[in-house]
Amino acid sequence: MSQTERERVKTEFRCGYVALGGVPNVGKSTLLNRLVAEKLAITSPKPQTTRHRLLGIVHLPRAQLLFMDMPGIIDPGSLLNESLVNTALGTLKDADVVVWLVTPQETAAESRVILPHIRLLAKPVVIAINKIDTIPKLEILPLIEFYHSLLPEAPVTPVAALTGDGLPHLLTEIINLLPKAPPLYPDDQLTDQTERFLAAEFIRERVFHHTAEEIPYAAAVQLEEFDEKDRPRLIRLRAVIYVERDSQKAIMIGRKGARLKAIGQEARIDLEILLGCKVYLELWVKVWKNWRKDPRALKELGYLIS
Ligand SMILES: Nc1nc2c(ncn2[C@@H]2O[C@H](COP(=O)(O)OP(=O)(O)OP(=O)(O)O)[C@@H](O)[C@H]2O)c(=O)[nH]1
Ligand SMILES: [Mg+2]
Structure with a gap:
């Protein structure tokens, strides 16, 4: 790499916090693990598995992506649930970019209620339709169109966290929205948790x-x-x-x-x-x-x- 090329990469470098949001069970933690290529977050078929914010760091030649896993957004009810929702909302507020995960299993009504709230955060959003391995390919396009109509300014991208399908494209969409900034973490660090x-x-x-x-x-x-x-x-x-x-x-x-x-x-x-x-x-x-x-x-x- 020439000196000017090195300078260019340095000034073009992107780094920022990316919140992985969504209702419980959409695959946020599975996606974090897949992106970092390491098991950091715990996952399960049951909703409300995650209770804490967890950072997973992806190091690329031109970007450092600081993914934040968090509890699913739910109606608070108990004191524990209230604390989980506070953790989730705090994480969304700290993010430079929000990746909002949905799945083909969610109802359109749910998304119609939640997405206007996400828009109010006034942050760049990418909608990731996860678990596309569970539906026929022909059903993907209508889903993309539906989410595009709900949030026209957000890129909508189909993925399968479980198989890794669509993740390179998702990363590109996120990097486009990240601020230009130098890396915040050393390149051998994968998480902020002990x-x-x-x-x-x-x-x-x-x-x-x-x-x-x-x-x-x-x-x-x-x-x-x-x-x-x-x-x-x-x-x-x-x-x-x-x-x-x-x-x-x-x-x-x-x-x-x-x-x-x-x-x-x-x-x-x-x-x-x-x-x-x-x-x-x-x-x-x-x-x-x-x-x-x-x-x-x-x-x-x-x-x-x-
Ligand atoms: N078929 C399929 N299943 C998936 C995919 N991604 C996640 N899952 C499954 O969905 C379930 C929930 O995944 P989690 O990653 O725990 O979901 P979460 O959004 O972190 O859930 P909470 O922490 O409860 O909010 C698990 O059984 C995963 O294996 C996918 O792309 N395809
Ligand atoms: Mg989770």
């Missing part, structure tokens, strides 16, 4: 996969010990899964401890990949009565930022 935070989340993901109905929502994971003294040979983790009632504790543990064992075994596999070494994981289940309504619990478990 290994401890991700470890607790990976355990919570396995809880989501192994439990049903109210239980995954009544569960929170707190890491009590992260012992690195034998790293890189071994890391010892001790975590507590909090639930709200004794009956939930019994279910979480399962018959002869079978469910807790499965959660622990699966989490350990993910944790060993994340941490790059062997992991010894000790899991406990404890009851914290109605923690979702308790401001002190929410704060201690990391759900209230202030």
Whole structure:
């Protein structure tokens, strides 16, 4: 690269925050992981999996994209839900660009209600129609036209986060809207979250996969010990899964401890990949009565930022 070419790249470099927004379950966290090519965010087939903002950094030769995963936008109801919505709205406000995810499964009525609110943010928006692998190709164009009619100024682009389809085009659309700015993060950094935070989340993901109905929502994971003294040979983790009632504790543990064992075994596999070494994981289940309504619990478990 010549000197002038280098100068040009430097002044043309783009960098900014990109919020991944949408209602629960549209695939925001799956998309973040796919873009970063690393498992950072937890995902599940159940709505309201994500509870925190999480940064995933994509490094390209001419741009650095700071993707922010966040909880799905929902009607607040409980104190926990209120805190999730506040996290989501705060993330949207901090963004330079909003990628608003929808899926073919959402109703037109839902989008008609929500998109005017997104427009009020007065930020550049890209609409990503995710999960296009679930519909026949012929149905994609009418969907694009529908979203284009709702928000004519926003590019609309079909993707499948699960397979990676359409992601290069999505990246191009986002980069076009990013401000010209130098990179904010060193080029080997993938997230702003600590290994401890991700470890607790990976355990919570396995809880989501192994439990049903109210239980995954009544569960929170707190890491009590992260012992690195034998790293890189071994890391010892001790975590507590909090639930709200004794009956939930019994279910979480399962018959002869079978469910807790499965959660622990699966989490350990993910944790060993994340941490790059062997992991010894000790899991406990404890009851914290109605923690979702308790401001002190929410704060201690990391759900209230202030
Ligand atoms: N078929 C298909 N499924 C997808 C795609 N993207 C995500 N999913 C699935 O959709 C479900 C929800 O994905 P998540 O990434 O957890 O969704 P989310 O928007 O982060 O959900 P919340 O955190 O609850 O707001 C998971 O079962 C994913 O595997 C896709 O492109 N195609
Ligand atoms: Mg999510």
